[in-house]
Amino acid sequence: MSGPGELSIITRGLNLYYxxxxxxxxxxxxxxxxxxxxxxxxxxxxxxxxxRCFNRVNERYDYVRTTGEIIVLGRNIYDPxxxxxxLRKSVGMVFQRPNPLxxxxxxxxxxxxxxxxxxxxxxxxDLDVAVEKALTEVGLWKDLRDRLKVKATTLQLEQQQKLCxxxxxxxxxxxxxxxxxxxxxxxxGTRGIEELMFELKGRYTIVIVTxxxxxxxxxxxxxxFMLMGKLVExxxxxxxxxxxxxxxxxxxxxxxxx
Amino acid sequence: xxxxxxxxxxxxxxxxAARSERAQKVAKWVFGAMALAMVAPLIGIVTYLLYRxxxxxxxxxxxxxxxxxxxxxxxxxxxxxxxYLVTISLAVAAPIGVLAAIYLNEYAxxxxxxxxxxxxxxxxxxxxxxxxxxxxxxxxVYAAQFGFSILSASLTLAIMTLPVIIASTREALxxxxxxxxxxxxxxxxxxxxxxxxxxxPNSISGILTGIILQVSRAAxxxxxxxxxxxxxxxxxxxxxxxxxxxxxxxxxxxxxxYTVSTQVPNVKESIPYATAIVLLGSVLLVNATAIAxxxxxxxxxxx
Ligand SMILES: Nc1ncnc2c1ncn2[C@@H]1O[C@H](COP(=O)(O)OP(=O)(O)OP(=O)(O)O)[C@@H](O)[C@H]1O
Ligand SMILES: [Mg+2]
Numbered sequence: 001m002s003g004p005g006e007l008s009i010i011t012r013g014l015n016l017y018y019x020x021x022x023x024x025x026x027x028x029x030x031x032x033x034x035x036x037x038x039x040x041x042x043x044x045x046x047x048x049x050x051x052r053c054f055n056r057v058n059e060r061y062d063y064v065r066t067t068g069e070i071i072v073l074g075r076n077i078y079d080p081x082x083x084x085x086x087l088r089k090s091v092g093m094v095f096q097r098p099n100p101l102x103x104x105x106x107x108x109x110x111x112x113x114x115x116x117x118x119x120x121x122x123x124x125x126d127l128d129v130a131v132e133k134a135l136t137e138v139g140l141w142k143d144l145r146d147r148l149k150v151k152a153t154t155l156q157l158e159q160q161q162k163l164c165x166x167x168x169x170x171x172x173x174x175x176x177x178x179x180x181x182x183x184x185x186x187x188x189g190t191r192g193i194e195e196l197m198f199e200l201k202g203r204y205t206i207v208i209v210t211x212x213x214x215x216x217x218x219x220x221x222x223x224x225f226m227l228m229g230k231l232v233e234x235x236x237x238x239x240x241x242x243x244x245x246x247x248x249x250x251x252x253x254x255x256x257x258x
Numbered sequence: 259x260x261x262x263x264x265x266x267x268x269x270x271x272x273x274x275a276a277r278s279e280r281a282q283k284v285a286k287w288v289f290g291a292m293a294l295a296m297v298a299p300l301i302g303i304v305t306y307l308l309y310r311x312x313x314x315x316x317x318x319x320x321x322x323x324x325x326x327x328x329x330x331x332x333x334x335x336x337x338x339x340x341x342y343l344v345t346i347s348l349a350v351a352a353p354i355g356v357l358a359a360i361y362l363n364e365y366a367x368x369x370x371x372x373x374x375x376x377x378x379x380x381x382x383x384x385x386x387x388x389x390x391x392x393x394x395x396x397x398x399v400y401a402a403q404f405g406f407s408i409l410s411a412s413l414t415l416a417i418m419t420l421p422v423i424i425a426s427t428r429e430a431l432x433x434x435x436x437x438x439x440x441x442x443x444x445x446x447x448x449x450x451x452x453x454x455x456x457x458x459p460n461s462i463s464g465i466l467t468g469i470i471l472q473v474s475r476a477a478x479x480x481x482x483x484x485x486x487x488x489x490x491x492x493x494x495x496x497x498x499x500x501x502x503x504x505x506x507x508x509x510x511x512x513x514x515x516y517t518v519s520t521q522v523p524n525v526k527e528s529i530p531y532a533t534a535i536v537l538l539g540s541v542l543l544v545n546a547t548a549i550a551x552x553x554x555x556x557x558x559x560x561x
Binding site: 073075077085115116 | 269274275279
């Protein structure tokens, strides 16, 4: 294993079953700190499932069973003394459809702070600072500084998706998981999110699931190709797209299935 | 990451997280306790009733007639009477209620007229049963001249259950995702075709549940039938499945329970309890059937 400074997420022999159906088999992967890693593969190959393993949200369903090891930021997340609360603060997720809460922009951004601190410990001034910082970081501050009170669900989709990212930031996450974050957005919106990802790169480890090959090539440093619950190939994006080692990868990126 | 200290400390419970988790655990226990608290009375009631009813319980009790001025014997006429009342009232209320709900949910636009109908439905559901009884007496017994009869009593029960059936059916219809309807409209299906092909098949289990829950209500009410068609005693053939005509008066379980508990002296002690068990048992049986049917239909529907 490389030093903890190298890999943010490591899985070893990870299997996941939905009831009797095995959705992930024997996944061993290492995801680099501070880079953008994309996951590609045909529909139903388990990208979302794998992504959701990294902060243990799959466990919400009681018919899900996981075996193997998942090490996030140097810590096996199945250790009994790992706190799910702390884990999820560090590993945030962005969903396919933007899911801002039906409250104001401001309240969306400070939502995490509010649930993780005592009411008395939160000063209005601190919250204001946190909002400005988070919105600036995702590039929304200029547009929304005068509209912090509007309901977040009335924003444009692109702004909503950025807001969903901003909502994670006050908790100081280190990993951000994105499940097809652009699939509900138009070209402009997609470019906006991609530019934001470049902004965030370095400070955060980003894992993004995408069906858009061009996006994977443009936006990611490393790529993972999955097929039927198995990891087929994991390489720097250039290599994976230009000279894939596995014939199945080649077939997929040439568009022969999926 | 030297700055965060030894990596084994990652994701360790902070004081804040521990507090959150403690609060979460307390909440879970409180909610769980309330859920249990709800089950306890049910078990308590059933056990107590069974215990007190034991000497009378049996097939004989069900099919025999009340004897010696209802002080001994069984409850057959009351049992069949309740079957009549519940069946007829739901046979009237269910179709009307379901069709009205389909209109309100699928066709009606949001205008003042339909809002008025909505308001009427909601308020009708809140009318006390004794008021329904009085209405049934005036409308069916006297105005429509059905007299004191099974027909009047069933119609009164139907009026009483109708608004609730409408409300529960609407809820079931509303739970069918809008996208399914749009898919239909966009291949040129009419609203009626959409309802038949998509809306009803996917909401039928909810609709049926709503209707069947009204069985227990219709079976349990005393006031509406007492005003309109139920009597203390009516002689019928032992075990006869069709002893009544629509124009007859009939006995009913709820009424019989009232009678033997309060109106007749020196009743064999276990008889009121056994009557209650039969009433409760029939209702639970119907509900259990409904749940089974629902589970079966749920399994076929998936989205
Ligand atoms: N909650 C669930 N219960 C049961 N099976 C599930 C569940 N979620 C996913 N699956 C199954 O697990 C497999 C992997 O699903 P997953 O959603 O991870 O695929 P995916 O690669 O994200 O697909 P897509 O590209 O369509 O989003 C699929 O066969 C799917 O049917
Ligand atoms: Mg997916």
